[in-house]
Amino acid sequence: MPSQVNLNGKTALVTGAARRIGAAIATRLHADGANVAIHHRGSADAAAALADKLNELRSDSARTFHTDLADIATLPGLINGVVGWHSRLDVLVNNASAFYPTPLGEITGEHWDDLLGSNLKAPLFLSQAAVPALRKQNGVIVNIVDIHARRPLKHHAVYSAAKAGLAMLTRSLAKDLAPGIRVNGVAPGAILWPEDGMSDATRDEILRQVPLARSGAPEDIAGCVLYLVRDATYVTGQVISVDGGRSIGW
Numbered sequence: 001m002p003s004q005v006n007l008n009g010k011t012a013l014v015t016g017a018a019r020r021i022g023a024a025i026a027t028r029l030h031a032d033g034a035n036v037a038i039h040h041r042g043s044a045d046a047a048a049a050l051a052d053k054l055n056e057l058r059s060d061s062a063r064t065f066h067t068d069l070a071d072i073a074t075l076p077g078l079i080n081g082v083v084g085w086h087s088r089l090d091v092l093v094n095n096a097s098a099f100y101p102t103p104l105g106e107i108t109g110e111h112w113d114d115l116l117g118s119n120l121k122a123p124l125f126l127s128q129a130a131v132p133a134l135r136k137q138n139g140v141i142v143n144i145v146d147i148h149a150r151r152p153l154k155h156h157a158v159y160s161a162a163k164a165g166l167a168m169l170t171r172s173l174a175k176d177l178a179p180g181i182r183v184n185g186v187a188p189g190a191i192l193w194p195e196d197g198m199s200d201a202t203r204d205e206i207l208r209q210v211p212l213a214r215s216g217a218p219e220d221i222a223g224c225v226l227y228l229v230r231d232a233t234y235v236t237g238q239v240i241s242v243d244g245g246r247s248i249g250w
Helices: 020-031 044-057 072-086 109-136 157-177 200-208 218-231
Strands: 011-014 035-040 062-066 091-094 140-144 182-188 239-242
Touching (some): 011 072, 020 091, 035 072, 072 109, 091 109, 109 140, 218 239
Parallel strands (some): 011 035, 091 140, 182 239
16 A cells, blocks of 8 residues: 555544654644644643644644543543544554653652553553544554663663563554554654753763764654654554664663
8 A cells, every 4th residue: 555645634642742752743743634632631731832833724633632641541531532523533642651760779659650650551551442443544553662661771660661561562552453553663762851950961971872973853753653654554563763873782
């Protein structure tokens, strides 16, 4: 089947889409013609601002949806709300994620529940809820993984384990949902620095591990998502690293 020219008339749900990488993904899919459902939990103002911006370009082409993904009982309702908007769901991007250090000796059950919940449990149960709608459209799921799913980040044992689980979930769903639904992942490297700050020395050390010798941009991730959604019609079960070559080895 030839690749699509664009995503005109299709509907995409992007979780955690109000800001940062999620907003870039939503913006890129919208620019290619998709109607975008902007999921958020606590960033209502940013989500509304993004929806307003996109709706100025095309009327009723963006809408915000508020859900706490940790409450899996609400996830079928989120999918039903999105489907009810434009009568279809073609793309699910599981982007929402919690990220923070959990040094050994300080890890709590709450850390485990939060990091596994946002990075692994929510993508599984949201994907499960979306399957009937996606199957009708030969749809696509894209999971935002992390290069640290393969090479653990120091003091981030729980986060790294959660993303490793998401990488395996991507492959498992690809096998279980074929041939009607394709499932792939994108593993970002140094794209955006943590919002709570990072020393210049730490940043310099990370960039020394990147063959392209620079950080990336959210648009790099969004471009890969667009490729997997629109063009990669014979690709499923893959996790593509977008990291300037850092995963080659450091």
